[in-house]
Amino acid sequence: MTVLEERPELQQRLRPRRVTPRKRDRSPITWVRRGGLTTLLLALPMILVFAAYSWWPILQAIWMSFQKTNLITYQFVGIDNFIAVLNDPVLGIAVVNTLYFAVLALIFGFPLPILMAVLMSEVRKLKGFYSALAYLPVIVPPVVAVLLWTVFYKASPTGVFNTILGWVGIPPQPWIQDATQAMPSLVLEATWAAAGGSIIIYLAALLAVPPELYDAAEVDGAGIWRKIWHVTLPQLRGVIFVMLILQVIATAQVFLEPYLFTSGGPNNSTVTVLLLIFRYAFEGSLGGKYGQATALSLMLAIFLALASFVYFKVTQKWSTN
Amino acid sequence: MTTTVRLPPRPSFRARRKLDESNEPEADRGILSVHDRRKRSVRNGQILSHIFLFGGLVIVGLGPLLWLAKSAVSTTQDTLTQPMALWPSGIDWANLSQAWFDVEVGKFFFNTVAIALGQWVISLLIAATAAYVMSVLRPSYARFMEAAVLATLFVPAVVLLVPLFVTVARPPIGPSLLNNYLGIWLPTAANAFNILIIKRFFDNLPFEVFEAARTDGAGPIRMFWSIALPMSKPILGVASVFIVIASLKDYLWPSLVLRGDVNLQPLGVRLPDIESQTELDVTLASLAISTLIPLVLFLIFQRVFLRGAGLGGAVKG
Numbered sequence: 010m011t012v013l014e015e016r017p018e019l020q021q022r023l024r025p026r027r028v029t030p031r032k033r034d035r036s037p038i039t040w041v042r043r044g045g046l047t048t049l050l051l052a053l054p055m056i057l058v059f060a061a062y063s064w065w066p067i068l069q070a071i072w073m074s075f076q077k078t079n080l081i082t083y084q085f086v087g088i089d090n091f092i093a094v095l096n097d098p099v100l101g102i103a104v105v106n107t108l109y110f111a112v113l114a115l116i117f118g119f120p121l122p123i124l125m126a127v128l129m130s131e132v133r134k135l136k137g138f139y140s141a142l143a144y145l146p147v148i149v150p151p152v153v154a155v156l157l158w159t160v161f162y163k164a165s166p167t168g169v170f171n172t173i174l175g176w177v178g179i180p181p182q183p184w185i186q187d188a189t190q191a192m193p194s195l196v197l198e199a200t201w202a203a204a205g206g207s208i209i210i211y212l213a214a215l216l217a218v219p220p221e222l223y224d225a226a227e228v229d230g231a232g233i234w235r236k237i238w239h240v241t242l243p244q245l246r247g248v249i250f251v252m253l254i255l256q257v258i259a260t261a262q263v264f265l266e267p268y269l270f271t272s273g274g275p276n277n278s279t280v281t282v283l284l285l286i287f288r289y290a291f292e293g294s295l296g297g298k299y300g301q302a303t304a305l306s307l308m309l310a311i312f313l314a315l316a317s318f319v320y321f322k323v324t325q326k327w328s329t330n
Numbered sequence: 331m332t333t334t335v336r337l338p339p340r341p342s343f344r345a346r347r348k349l350d351e352s353n354e355p356e357a358d359r360g361i362l363s364v365h366d367r368r369k370r371s372v373r374n375g376q377i378l379s380h381i382f383l384f385g386g387l388v389i390v391g392l393g394p395l396l397w398l399a400k401s402a403v404s405t406t407q408d409t410l411t412q413p414m415a416l417w418p419s420g421i422d423w424a425n426l427s428q429a430w431f432d433v434e435v436g437k438f439f440f441n442t443v444a445i446a447l448g449q450w451v452i453s454l455l456i457a458a459t460a461a462y463v464m465s466v467l468r469p470s471y472a473r474f475m476e477a478a479v480l481a482t483l484f485v486p487a488v489v490l491l492v493p494l495f496v497t498v499a500r501p502p503i504g505p506s507l508l509n510n511y512l513g514i515w516l517p518t519a520a521n522a523f524n525i526l527i528i529k530r531f532f533d534n535l536p537f538e539v540f541e542a543a544r545t546d547g548a549g550p551i552r553m554f555w556s557i558a559l560p561m562s563k564p565i566l567g568v569a570s571v572f573i574v575i576a577s578l579k580d581y582l583w584p585s586l587v588l589r590g591d592v593n594l595q596p597l598g599v600r601l602p603d604i605e606s607q608t609e610l611d612v613t614l615a616s617l618a619i620s621t622l623i624p625l626v627l628f629l630i631f632q633r634v635f636l637r638g639a640g641l642g643g644a645v646k647g
Contacts, residue, residue, distance in 0.1 A: 047550045048467045052475065055460030055525070061501070062517040063482045066493035073493055080500055128379045131360050139383050140636050141628075142391040148624040148635070149395070150579045152598045153617050156605050157398055160409075160614070169397070169413040201390065206639055213640030220359045227363055233372070236361050262488045265581060269602060283488060290492045291586065302492045310489040 074304040079297075090304035094289075100305075102277050103285045106267075109192055110199075110281060111260040118200035118207075119256065123249070125204075126211030127241065140209060147205040155269040158198045159185070162270075185270050188278040195266045195279060203259075207252060214248040215241070250324045254317050261313055282309055395621065402426065402618035406611040425615035433604055435597060435616045442578065442596040442623065445511060449577040450570060452515045457524035457569060458562075462554050464525075465532035466540060479522045495586055509594060513587040518577070524569050527641065531565035532558060568638040571631060578624050 040046070077086045094100060129139050146154070161169040162184035171181040185191045222240045231239065242249075264283040267273055273280040273288075282305065290302035366372050401409045405422045412418055430436045460479070464472045498513045499506055507513030535558065543553050559566070578598070585599040592600070597620045605613045628635055 044467075044550045045469065048463060048469045051459045051467070051550060051554065052463040052469070052471075054456045055463075055479075056475065058456055058516055058520045059478065059482070062494060062497065062520040063485075063490070064478065065502075066490050066497050067482075067485055069493040069497065070489050073496070080496060125383070127361070128383055131362055132376060132379055132383065135380070135384070137632075137636075139387055141632055142387040144636060144639065145391045145395065145628070147639075148575060148579075148628045149621055150581070150598050150624060152581045152601050153620050156601055156613070157394060157617055159605075160401075160610070161394070163410075165410075167411050167413060172412075172414050201394075205391070209636055209639040215360070218360075223359060223361060223363065227365075233361060233366060241361055258486060262486060286488065286491065287582075290495070299492055299496060306488045306492060310486050313486050314484070 070303050070307055073300055074307050076300050078299050080299065086300065090300040091308070093298075094301050094305045094308070097285075099277065099280060099285060100282075103280045103282045106192065106277075106279060107261055107263065107281045107283075110196060110263055111257055113193055113196040114199060114256065114260045115253075117196055118204055119253065121200075122204050122207035123211055123245070126208050126215055127237070129208070130212055130215040140212065143208045144205040146202050149202070151202060151265050152269065154198065154202050155266060158201075159270060162194055186275060188276045191271055191275060191279050195270055198270070199260075199263065199266050207256075210252065211245065211248065214245055218244040254320050258313055258317065261309065395625075398614060398618050398621065401611070402615040404611060404614075406609050409610055409614065422611060425611045426619070429612045429615040429619060433608055433612060433616060435600075435604070435619050437593070438595060438597040438600045439619060439623075441594060442598065442620070445514060445584065445596050446574050446577040446623075448511055448515050449518060450573050453519040453521060453524060453573040454566065454570060456519045457521070457528050458559065458566065459554070460525045461528035461532050462558050465529045466535075466553070466558060467550055479525055482520070482522045483526075491582075498587060507587070509588055509591040511594070514580075514584050518580070518583065521573075524572060527572075528562065528565055528569055531562055535561055567631070567634045568641060571627075571634050571638050574627065575624060575635075 166181040267279040290297040
């Protein structure tokens with residue numbers, strides 16, 4: 010720990026603040042001759058791209074949510090967009106569905122990668138092979154994954170999953186065609202597609218646990234389970250906290266699965282907030298309701314920001330205790 | 331006057347790989363101690379974990395892809411009636427050529443490659459120059475650049491979707507970038523994550539090398555090209571993997587930007603249409619073809635992928 014704390018100072022001492030020495034002489038010619046212009050030219054691509062496609066759209070999001078627009082004319086409408094969105098009967102359904110998706114994704118997909126990573130870090134052989142296999146679904150393009158799983162989810166008795174269920178005597182299921190089963194089916198596919206990434210991150214975190222801690226625990230007479238409970242999990246706590254909030258933020262913006270699997274159906278049972286935003290903006294027959302779409306995105310973003318702020322405050326308290 | 335910086339001779343590829351491995355924080359022990367491993371119960375547990383991991387990962391990780399490979403060359407009838415049987419009525423190789431030529435998967439495949447390559451060049455160039463300016467050159471405005479880049483990390487992607495589309499469709503200056511690959515490349519290149527991982531690596535390069543190069547009269551561009559880039563190959567590899575894979579996986583943004591011109595669309599964007607318009611066996615062949623590029627890249631650069639994924643966690647944490 011002390012080494013880590015000393016390091017920034019050490020680096021600063023070893024390392025002058027900048028290569029280009031700054032002189033009192035501030036004439037433009039000296040600036041160019043000292044490489045100021047070249048520096049600016051190197052910085053320019055990033056500044057331009059970020060200004061045009063990151064900073065400007067963020068400002069535009071705030072501005073557009075108070076406008077009624079068809080992209081040619083803009084008209085200030087106050088908070089009408091927000092009122093229209095909040096009065097949309099589908100919004101409530103979308104929020105509940107998104108929460109349902111997030112909760113299911115936590116239940117299906119959160120503990121499993123931790124367990125897998127712990128097991129994988131403890132086996133001696135085939136570690137690389139297991140990591141590669143676990144990561145395989147992550148590299149499959151999501152469109153391919155969803156279309157492939159649509160075939161798996163075929164509701165006929167000879168669908169892929171229904172055939173497998175048939176082997177153990179379970180009757181065929183309707184999967185995504187049924188309003189109650191559709192959402193869990195979507196979460197199952199999403200978990201399959203994402204779990205590998207989490208496993209690799211946890212594996213890296215497990216490798217970073219100092220082995221001395223285990224030695225010390227053994228000297229104190231701890232068995233395997235107590236080592237896991239009192240050393241491994243506390244050491245992973247930071248990563249687990251961050252992964253949890255990142256997963257919640259990601260699932261709150263779920264789009265591709267409901268869009269491609271079910272287009273929100275059956276009976277609106279898989280409409281999510283982002284699908285609703287997409288519908289406002291890009292599926293209107295009379296041109297998009299861009300104002301309402303941005304208003305809803307803004308509300309979702311503010312909610313996520315508040316939620317993560319509260320989350321970090323709370324977990325900080327837990328971490329220090 | 332020469333500007334060459336003499337670095338120690340480069341070790342061979344294999345030796346460097348070895349070196350990399352020894353540098354990795356591979357713990358010499360995990361939860362289990364040597365003593366634990368001798369116990370019978372632990373040994374049985376190890377065998378059970380192996381069975382669980384091997385069986386589970388082969389079925390869950392590899393299974394769907396193997397099934398896809400099998401069904402890509404099966405007849406529609408076989409896939410519909412006996413999905414788990416191995417080619418009851420023979421292998422149907424014609425699916426692949428039908429998909430490639432009749433459904434024009436070939437054309438869209440090359441669109442995918444073109445988009446990914448362009449994205450790679452543009453994103454890497456922007457990320458590397460920005461990281462170089464922020465980490466090595468450090469002009470007085472570098473701090474503002476850094477703060478502004480960091481701030482974008484905290485803005486969820488959802489806020490940007492609609493205004494970004496509006497910006498690309500009707501930019502304040504210049505022509506619309508809809509149905510133009512620049513409309514994909516430039517917004518995607520505004521990625522804070524790539525800049526930050528490269529910057530973090532530049533921060534740890536030995537500063538003396540840059541000082542020496544300066545003394546020898548190298549300018550900022552020369553130092554960038556001849557020192558910073560060659561010394562940063564590992565992280566550039568990781569960033570490349572991130573960029574290319576993200577480009578191959580992206581669906582929503584390319585589908586919005588290129589919705590007006592089918593001939594420009596990448597394979598991923600075409601697949602839902604292909605699925606609704608063609609027979610199941612040809613669809614599955616198309617799906618298999620689209621998995622090919624990421625899969626081959628993964629098999630070749632597996633080590634970079636896995637290290638990159640772990641690094642992603644480190645940066646996030």
